[in-house]
Amino acid sequence: MFLNWLGTLPGAVAQGAIWGIMAVGVYITYKILDIADLTVDGSLCTGAAVCAIMVTSGVNVWVAMLCALIAGMITGLVTGLFHTLMGIPPILAGILTQLMLWSVNLKIMGKANIAFSARNNKLLISTLQTNTSLIWIFVFVIVIIAILYCFFGTELGMSLRSTGNNLHMSQAQGININFTKVLGLVISNGIVALSGALLAQYQGYADINMGRGAIVIGLAAVIIGETLFSRIAKNFAVRLAGVVVGGIIYFFVYQTVIFLGLDTDLLKMLSAIVVAVFLAVPYWKKKYFTKVKSTSKTNGGEVSKNA
Amino acid sequence: MLEIKNISKTFNPGTVNAKTALNGLSLVLNDGDFVTVIGGNGAGKSTMLNAIAGTWRVDSGSIILDGVDITGMPEYKRAKFLGRVFQDPMMGTAADMQIDENLAIAARRGKHHTLKWGVTKKEKAEYKELLKQLDLGLEERITSKVGLLSGGQRQAVTLLMASLNQPKLLLLDEHTAALDPKTASKVLDITDKIVNENKLTTIMITHNMRDAIKHGNRLIMMHEGRVIIDIKGEEKKKLTVEDLLGMFTKASGSEFANDRAMLSK
Numbered sequence: 001m002f003l004n005w006l007g008t009l010p011g012a013v014a015q016g017a018i019w020g021i022m023a024v025g026v027y028i029t030y031k032i033l034d035i036a037d038l039t040v041d042g043s044l045c046t047g048a049a050v051c052a053i054m055v056t057s058g059v060n061v062w063v064a065m066l067c068a069l070i071a072g073m074i075t076g077l078v079t080g081l082f083h084t085l086m087g088i089p090p091i092l093a094g095i096l097t098q099l100m101l102w103s104v105n106l107k108i109m110g111k112a113n114i115a116f117s118a119r120n121n122k123l124l125i126s127t128l129q130t131n132t133s134l135i136w137i138f139v140f141v142i143v144i145i146a147i148l149y150c151f152f153g154t155e156l157g158m159s160l161r162s163t164g165n166n167l168h169m170s171q172a173q174g175i176n177i178n179f180t181k182v183l184g185l186v187i188s189n190g191i192v193a194l195s196g197a198l199l200a201q202y203q204g205y206a207d208i209n210m211g212r213g214a215i216v217i218g219l220a221a222v223i224i225g226e227t228l229f230s231r232i233a234k235n236f237a238v239r240l241a242g243v244v245v246g247g248i249i250y251f252f253v254y255q256t257v258i259f260l261g262l263d264t265d266l267l268k269m270l271s272a273i274v275v276a277v278f279l280a281v282p283y284w285k286k287k288y289f290t291k292v293k294s295t296s297k298t299n300g301g302e303v304s305k306n307a
Numbered sequence: 308m309l310e311i312k313n314i315s316k317t318f319n320p321g322t323v324n325a326k327t328a329l330n331g332l333s334l335v336l337n338d339g340d341f342v343t344v345i346g347g348n349g350a351g352k353s354t355m356l357n358a359i360a361g362t363w364r365v366d367s368g369s370i371i372l373d374g375v376d377i378t379g380m381p382e383y384k385r386a387k388f389l390g391r392v393f394q395d396p397m398m399g400t401a402a403d404m405q406i407d408e409n410l411a412i413a414a415r416r417g418k419h420h421t422l423k424w425g426v427t428k429k430e431k432a433e434y435k436e437l438l439k440q441l442d443l444g445l446e447e448r449i450t451s452k453v454g455l456l457s458g459g460q461r462q463a464v465t466l467l468m469a470s471l472n473q474p475k476l477l478l479l480d481e482h483t484a485a486l487d488p489k490t491a492s493k494v495l496d497i498t499d500k501i502v503n504e505n506k507l508t509t510i511m512i513t514h515n516m517r518d519a520i521k522h523g524n525r526l527i528m529m530h531e532g533r534v535i536i537d538i539k540g541e542e543k544k545k546l547t548v549e550d551l552l553g554m555f556t557k558a559s560g561s562e563f564a565n566d567r568a569m570l571s572k
Contacts, residue, residue, distance in 0.1 A: 151422075155415055158404070158425035162412055165401035172360070172399070173468070174386035174416040 005259050010130045012255040013248055017137045018198045019217055020247025021144060023225070025191035026218030027243050031226075032152070033164040033184040035083075038094030040192045040218060042101025043075040044211035047193025049108040052206035056116045061124050065197045072193020073186045075101060080182030090181075105208055113207040123201045133202060140198065141244050144191060149237040151187075160184050192218075213268050216275050221246035223278045308508050309336040309476055314358055314368030315532070328354040329365065330532035336476075336510070341502055343519040344512045345551070346529035347563055352512045353394075355529070356478045359510075361385045373475050387417020390469030390507070392462065392482040399465030402454030406445060406464060409453050410434045413468035437467055441497060459490035463497050470501045477502065479511040483518075495522065516548045530559045 022044060029037040047068040054064035075097055082093035106112065118126035125133035151157040162170045163180040170177050192214070200206040222243050229242030258264060316329040328351045336342060346352050358365050359372075361382040369378045377385050393399050400409050411426040411434075431449065438446040441463050445456075453461060462482055469477055479498065483491035495518060502509050513519050519526055526543050528536035528551070535558040538546065555563045 153425055154422045155411075155420040155425050156422055158408060158412055159420045161404060162401045162409075165403050166398070168393070168398050169401055170412075171382050172386055172389075172391045172393075173412050174383050174418075175412075175420070176381075176383045 005256070008255045008259060009252070010134060011127065012251040014125075014130060014134050014137055014202060015199075016248030016251030017134075017141055017244055018195050018202060018247075019251065020221055020244030021137075021141060021198065022192050022195035022214060023218040023221030023243045023247045024144060024148070024240055025188040025195070026215065027222050027240065028148075028184055028188040028191070030219065030222060031164075032161055033181060033188075035090040035164075035181070035185070036094075036215075037076075037079060037185060037188060038091060038215055039075055039079045039097045039101075039185070039189055040094075041211045041214045042098040042105065043072045043189040043192045044196040044199070044214045045105045045206070045208060046075055046101055046108070047072050047196030048200035048206035048210055049105045049114075049196075050193070051197035052114040052116060052200050053108055053110070055121050055123065055201070056114060061122055061201070065124075065194060068197035069190045069194045072196070073190035075193070076185035076187070076189030077182065079189070080185040083185075084178035084182055102208070109206060109208070113205055115205040117204050118201075125198060125202050126204060127202060137198065137202075140194075141241075144194075145237055145240045145244075148240060152236060156183075213271065216268075216271050217247075217250060219279070220250050220271060220275050223275065224249050227278075308338045308340070308373055309334070309359070310371040311335070311355075311359070312369045312371070314365045314370065316354060316358060316363075316365050320366075328532055329358060331368070332529075332533055333368075334527070334534055336508055339506055339508055340525055341507075341509045341523035342511070342525045342527055343523045344510060344527050344529060345514070345516060345519045350529040351532040352529055353480055354532070356391075356480050356510065356512065359476070360389055360391060360478060384417075387472075388475040390471075390474035390477045392465045392469050392477075392479045394481040394484050396458040396461040396465070396485055399468070400453045400461050403452060405450045406438070406453055406456075407431055407434050407449045409464060410437075410468055410471065413471045416472050416474075438464075440500075441467065457490075459486050459494055462486065462494050466494070466497055466501055470505050470507065473505060473507075475508065477507045477509040479509065481512050481514060484514060498522070516551055520546045520548070520551070528555060528558070530555070535559055 022040070026037070026040060029035045050068040050071045051064045054067060055061055078100070079090075079093045079097040082088045082096055083090045088096070118128045125136050127133070152161060159170070159175045160180045160183060162173070163175060163177045164184070167177055170180070196211065199210070223246070225239070225242035225244070225246030228245065229239055233239070254267065257267070311332060311334040313331050313333050314329055315327070315331055317325055317327045319325050326349075328349070330351075332351065332355060344352050344355070357363070359370060361377070361380060364379065369376060371377070372388055375388075377388070391399070401412070404412075407426050407430070411430060414430065435446045435449060438449065443460055443463055445460065445464065453464060456464065466482070482498075483494050486494060498511070499522060501507070509523070511523065520543070524543065525537070525539045526546070527534050527538075536554050552563055
């Protein structure tokens, strides 16, 4: 039985890492921009749908993935414009786009799901070749983290970070916060759609329901990653890697509880409860366990180093 | 330099909460003026700075800065001409970003944000020199998150940020009000130094009448959304707090009412 369980692990790592890439997209909006973007539930499926329909029509898989990425970026653009041009609160803007995407995704696929196999199509990754798939997935993880690490060190990336950190200061420093918000949503949903494209290939199908609850899985991965890595390292790249590891751990646990015979109908409820509790922890900490700051330690109120 | 012509602003118009904060305000600043602003509660001091900064649009009138009409310009575009420090030390800096990153963002105020590195090595060395002049030991902590600094240190960093890129106008909105007296006076000294060294045209709101008299070359007093007293040069140097209170009663026909100003008199 233990060996059977062990046998599920490479699959869990592969799937966890793909969801981890999605969680990196969630990290950009949730942690950096300070926006809870629900577009991802739809854009994940958009990426999968675009990739599936193109691959099954004989288009090169790399081209299909590039198109998935671009389609995801457009979904982020729509949410961004809902929020900035039309003044809709970001959560509601995301929900509206998500609902729109239900129809759009159906129209892209032409039906509720498309099954395709590595036997008939040239795919980059698939459950049929877990090992090569794992290598490709980790290449994606590394390249995405490297690009984001560099980007957030540039002038543009820094303006995005400061927007999420302090709107007031950003505007006073001449940053067009509407532009940076839209840009963040575009990048985030592009990454999410790309992970959707990878997921569709790995599973061998794209399904209209596959993005449902994606935001919760993304948040779970972000929270697990932050909890494990934020104390060890402050480096941004390490933190992003932590988020991917968070995704992998999530799927470890997921596979294990399924293996132990838990009713799979309950999994989404359990995920949501776990995420809710973890989101509550910082709030509870602040409310019930805040220590009174001693001025000597924090040097609070003192401006002079000699004073 | 700055020409404010007859601007008005009413908040919540047409409701029971309607409040006319600026009522035909006009003010002309000359190049290099350092104006201190005092006034009672709700006199329109902060509203005037927000009107200049473009937090919202004014209902009527125009604002011309160095020959450019900025009345309808969005806030982020005007920012290139302005340096701002707010009352709340948390407001002027990004807490989760490093000191050098905050300075680098300020150094790019009003410029196009490109894909070049956000903080270059050369800049880091420059910022170290600038921070050294603050004499707060911050040059040793250049990669610390700003959120770890005290309120006074954050205001000092915000001042430095505001002075980068030679703004046409420096706007200080009671920037020492949230600090303890000792820290406040240190931040005011830094303010004087930065304003003088960069020869910045400055508007500084303060609730402290002594500070208003001590600093700058010009003092204005506001009341009900207008400037009611404007004192410059030699006349300002001879001012006392009693003179000011007397002038206020005469000009406005009422007692000076600003809780904090009365306490810190």
